[in-house]
Amino acid sequence: MDFRDPANFFHDVNSVAGLLKQFFRDLPDPLLTAEHYAGFIEAASEYGTPNVPAIVNKVTQKMTMTSFVGIHCTL
C-alpha cells in the first residue's frame, strides 16, 4: 500500500484527508496536548501581535519531544 498510487486509496483523496483528520481526532491526547491547551489559547488570543512567537516558544519548550515532532510535521 503506497499512497503515491491513487488506486491504493480508491482515487478518493477526500477519504485520505478525512482519515488523517480521524487519526488526529482519535489520539488519546490531542496533538497540542491537553496539558498545554491554555498556553496555546493564550498564544491565539495574541493573534496578530508580535508576541505570538514568544508565547508559542514558551509553550513548546515545555512539551515532550513526541508531540513537538508531531506539531512540526503537521504545521
Next chain:
Amino acid sequence: MAIPNQRQSDPQTPFGARPTQGPPPSLNASQPPQQVQQANQSFSQHSPPAVQHHERSFSQGPSVQQGPSVQQPGAMQGGGPSFGPGHGASYGSGSISVSGPPQLSTLPFQDTQTPSSQQAFQQPAQAPLAQNSYSQPPQTLSAVNLPPLKPVFGMSLEQLFERDGSAVPMVVYQCIQAVDLFGLEVEGIYRLSGTSSHVNKIKAMFDNGKSLNLDHR
C-alpha cells in the same frame, strides 16, 4: 472542541470492555440434550467469572476456550446442528435491536465464524463481544469486523513511536503524501470527509499493518 471529538472515538475503541454475555445462553439455548449436559457442566463451572468484570478477565479465558471445544464433539456427531446454536444465539442477541430480515444478518456470521473462533484463543473476552457489537450493520469486509492486528487509530503518539520506531506515524506520512500529490487541486480537501466506506477500508488497512510494506521506500 477536543472533548466531543474524543467522545466520538470512544465507541470504536472498547471492543471487549464489557463482560461477555453472549456465549453462555447460546450453549443452553438449542443444543442437543447430550451436549446440553456437557454445556451445563462447563457453564456451571465457569459462569460466575463470566458475570464478573475485568479483574477476572484471565479466568474468563478458559471458559471461552472451552466453548469451541464443547462444540467440536457436536461437529463430530452432526455437522449441521453444531453450527446452529452459535449462529442462532449470536443472531438472537443481535435481533433484539435489529428488525431486519434474518437472512441478511445471519450470512455475515457464517463468514466471520471461523476467524472469530480462531481469535477466541488469543483474545477470549473480546471476540464474542466484537461479534455482537458489529451485528447491527452487516459488514461486507471481514477485515473490518476483526479486531485490528496492529492498531494505529486510538493509540497515543508515544505508543506508536515505541512500537514502530518512527517519529511520524505511517498514517500521517502516507495521508500527507497523498494530499500533497493529488489533493492540493481539490477544493475543500479537508472540508469534505470523503466516502465513509473508503475511509473504513483504508483505516482497516492501516490498523492491520498493511503499511509495513512501505518501509522499503
